Amino acid sequence: xxxxxxxxxxxxxxxxxxxxxxxxxxxxxxxxxxxxxxxxxxxxxxxxxxxxxxxxxxxxxxxxxxxxxxxxxxxxxxxxxxxxxxxxxxxxxxxxxxxxxxxxxxxxxxxxxxxxxxxxxxxxxxxxxxxxxxxxxxxxxxxxxxxxxxxxxxxxxxxxxxxxxxxxxxxxxxxxxxxxxxxxxxxxxxxxxxxxxxxxxxxxxxxxxxxxxxxxxxxxxxxxxxxxxxxxxxxxxxxxxxxxxxxxxxxxxxxxxxxxxxxxxxxxxxxxxxxxxxxxxxxxxxxxxxxxxxxxxxxxxxxxxxxxxxxxxxxxxxxxxxxxxxxxxxxxxxxxxxxxxxxxxxxxxxxxxxxxxxxxxxxxxxxxxxxxxxxxxxxxxxxxxxxxxxxxxxxxxxxxxxxxxxxxxxxxxxxxxxxxxxxxxxxxxxxxxxxxxxxxxxxxxxxxxxxxxxxxxxxxxxxxxxxxxxxxxxxxxxxxxxxxxxxxxxxx
Numbered sequence: 001x002x003x004x005x006x007x008x009x010x011x012x013x014x015x016x017x018x019x020x021x022x023x024x025x026x027x028x029x030x031x032x033x034x035x036x037x038x039x040x041x042x043x044x045x046x047x048x049x050x051x052x053x054x055x056x057x058x059x060x061x062x063x064x065x066x067x068x069x070x071x072x073x074x075x076x077x078x079x080x081x082x083x084x085x086x087x088x089x090x091x092x093x094x095x096x097x098x099x100x101x102x103x104x105x106x107x108x109x110x111x112x113x114x115x116x117x118x119x120x121x122x123x124x125x126x127x128x129x130x131x132x133x134x135x136x137x138x139x140x141x142x143x144x145x146x147x148x149x150x151x152x153x154x155x156x157x158x159x160x161x162x163x164x165x166x167x168x169x170x171x172x173x174x175x176x177x178x179x180x181x182x183x184x185x186x187x188x189x190x191x192x193x194x195x196x197x198x199x200x201x202x203x204x205x206x207x208x209x210x211x212x213x214x215x216x217x218x219x220x221x222x223x224x225x226x227x228x229x230x231x232x233x234x235x236x237x238x239x240x241x242x243x244x245x246x247x248x249x250x251x252x253x254x255x256x257x258x259x260x261x262x263x264x265x266x267x268x269x270x271x272x273x274x275x276x277x278x279x280x281x282x283x284x285x286x287x288x289x290x291x292x293x294x295x296x297x298x299x300x301x302x303x304x305x306x307x308x309x310x311x312x313x314x315x316x317x318x319x320x321x322x323x324x325x326x327x328x329x330x331x332x333x334x335x336x337x338x339x340x341x342x343x344x345x346x347x348x349x350x351x352x353x354x355x356x357x358x359x360x361x362x363x364x365x366x367x368x369x370x371x372x373x374x375x376x377x378x379x380x381x382x383x384x385x386x387x388x389x390x391x392x393x394x395x396x397x398x399x400x401x402x403x404x405x406x407x408x409x410x411x412x413x414x415x416x417x418x419x420x421x422x423x424x425x426x427x428x429x430x431x432x433x434x435x436x437x438x439x440x441x442x443x444x445x446x447x448x449x450x451x452x453x454x455x456x457x458x459x460x461x462x463x464x465x466x467x468x469x470x471x472x473x474x475x476x477x478x479x480x481x482x483x484x485x486x487x488x489x490x491x492x
Contacts, residue, residue, distance in 0.1 A: 027062050031070035034060075036079070036094040050080055050088040076227070082195065084366040128469030129478070130437075130446025132224070134333050134421050135469040138389055141336035143381050148372040166354060167193025167343070168370035174377040175343050182304075183318040184327075190347050192354065195365045197302045197330025197342035198224055204298050204326055204344060205263070207356040209234060213262040216255060218247060220424070220453030220462075222272045222300055225265055229455075236455050237261065241271060243415035243424055246278035249285040256293050263296045269304040269313045273453055273464035274424045275417020277313060284319040291324045301329040302342075305386055307419035308394035323347035331373065333421070334386060339373055341365055393421055393468060400467035403476060407483030409490055421468035431461040431489040439485060445478040 038044040050056075050071065057064045071088050074080045078092045128135070166172065172188035179186055194200040209215065211233035217226070219238035229236060237259050241247050246268065255261065266286070268278040290297050297316055304313045317327040326349055332340035346353050376382055400423055401416050408414075411428040427433065433449035440446055448466070450459025463482070469475060 028066045028070040028073070031056065031060060031062065031067055032073050035070070035074060039079070039090060039094055044090055046090050046092065048090050049086070050090065052087055076198075076224075078231070128445070128475050129465040129467070129482075130440075130448055131466050131469075133337065134393075134466070136337070137470060138392060138468060139336040140385070141338065144336065144339055144372055144376045147375045148369065151368055151371055151375070163367040165357065166350075167191065167365075168367050168374055170378070171341075171370045171374035172343075174374050175345075178377070179317075179345060182312055182315055184315065184320075184345065186345055186347065190345065190350055192344040192346050192350065192357070193365060193370060194328075194342040194344065196340060197300075197328060197332055198228065200328040200330070200342040200344045201225060201298070201300070202228055203353060203356060204328060205229075205232065206360070207349075207353050208296055208298070208326070209263055214259050216252075216259070216261045216264040216295075217455065218266060218271070219455065220273055220450065220459060220464075221265070221455075222267055222302075223448075223452045225300070226453075226455060235259075238455055241274060241276070243274040243276055246271065246276050246282055247286070249282055249289060252286055253289045256289060256295055261293075261295050263298055264290060265298050265300065266316060267300040267302075268316050269301060270306055270417060270420040272300075272303060272420065273422045273448070274415050275420050275422060276415070277307075277418060280314045280319070283314055283316050287316055287319045287325060291322055295324070297325045299325055299327040301327050303333050303420045304329070305334045306390060306393060306421065308390055308397075309418070310387065310390060313419075317345060323349065334382070334389065335373065335376075339369065341370065341373065390419075393419075396469070396471060397421070397423065397467050399471050400465065400479070403471075403479050404483075407480045409483070409486050411490065412486065421466055423465045423467050425463050425465065427461040427463060427486050428490045429461055431486050433459075433461060433463050436463075436482070436485045436489075440478075440482065443478070443481060445481070447482060 035044065035050065044050070051059065053064050053067045053071065056062075056067045060067070071080060071082075075082060075088070077094070079090065079094050080088045081091045082088050166189075169188060171193055172191040175191050175193075176186050176188045192200070192203075194203060205228065209232070212235065214235040214237060215229065216237050216239055217229070218241040220241060221238075237255055239247050239251060239255055247266070252264075256264075268283050270277055287297065289295075297320075299316045301315060301317075304315065307313050315327065317325045326347070327345040328342060329345075330340060330342040332342075344353060397417065401414065404412070404414055404423075404425065408425070409428055413426040415424045417423065433447075434451060437447065437449050448464040450462025450464070451457035453459060453462075453464065465479075
């Protein structure tokens with residue numbers, strides 16, 4: 001096994017009578033299809049409130065988690081949106097049914113590979129390795145739940161500033177304080193809070209680009225961003241991100257000069273999926289080039305808290321003297337899912353983003369939840385939690401790397417990260433990750449195939465593995481099965 005050292009379940013369904021009848025469909029897919037069918041038939045219309053998670057859970061017999069995942073998928077597709085203290089509402093029509101969005105039996109994919117695989121990636125139900133989210137067992141929500149209950153009992157008189165359109169003032173102060181520890185001195189007035197990290201990304205993309213603009217993206221890249229880009233009329237240019245060194249600043253310069261790039265989407269800290277953290281020299285040079293050519297950098301900083309050694313992680317924003325970098329982040333990987341709010345370090349772009357927020361009727365989320373998070377951060381509970389989280393993730397990653405060395409072919413190259421929870425593996429040249437995924441699904445486990453991380457569906461023989469889950473005997477067996485698939489491909 002060659003090793004590159006990098007710095008730095010879907011069960012049996014029980015559909016309702018008006019649901020689909022195919023046995024291949026999984027539980028949350030039934031819920032997604034059920035809602036889409038009701039919209040298409042007119043029993044749900046744009047503006048209508050969807051059934052509550054609890055109500056639909058009772059109606060279908062599926063768990064609230066399954067229903068919530070289905071609603072998140074519908075939200076990602078632009079069919080519904082979550083409104084604070086109110087629920088989910090229909091805001092758009094589902095795409096016409098033109099064929100299966102699932103993988104075909106011969107291993108060929110639908111036209112849009114990332115969207116075809118969203119159902120797998122957004123679920124914790126089909127094995128561990130293909131989940132988009134970190135394992136739920138990592139998070140103890142008892143402390144923050146207790147703080148939220150205390151705030152609710154206090155009443156509105158004790159919660160001044162929590163319903164600001166820009167986000168709770170105390171939460172913005174805590175975010176500012178934590179960002180300053182990484183060398184970015186910002187005021188709380190330069191922070192905007194959002195519902196999720198990806199909603200913050202969408203706000204930035206909508207505010208800073210227009211149809212026809214050229215956007216530079218890393219390859220491989222954080223695939224939920226690619227799905228968002230595919231829904232907009234933008235030209236996209238890829239820049240290779242090496243699993244040891246990240247992007248090459250001189251290639252960045254060449255692409256910026258030759259393509260009139262408007263925005264660059266970069267992830268320098270615990271890059272997803274490679275796990276690489278770019279050197280400060282690389283970050284400094286890229287920011288300098290972006291400033292010289294007036295290219296706005298949107299920096300995805302969603303996983304910077306998950307460094308195994310607890311050291312300060314560098315960022316592009318740290319080397320930004322002229323607000324050419326707008327950074328967005330999230331608590332999605334460091335707090336329980338219900339508290340996974342996002343934020344934007346907007347700097348002098350704050351007014352522009354707030355204007356976009358007002359004109360599009362967006363909001364910053366539930367103010368009381370934000371205040372609970374701010375209180376949790378202020379009493380340092382998050383610091384203790386992060387130490388435990390980092391230690392657990394490091395141990396689980398190490399065990400995963402040991403199993404890869406034991407079960408995968410010697411032709412494989414693995415990029416062990418210094419943080420995060422994803423492991424990026426190059427399989428044998430003859431290995432087809434997309435076809436192998438079909439076989440894995442039949443055995444009730446999954447992984448993320450390399451092509452979903454690229455606009456051009458590159459990385460055919462690569463896989464990304466979520467190693468945040470406990471190493472049960474079953475999970476170890478599943479990883480061994482993936483190794484067997486790779487070994488069989490070598491013999492072909």
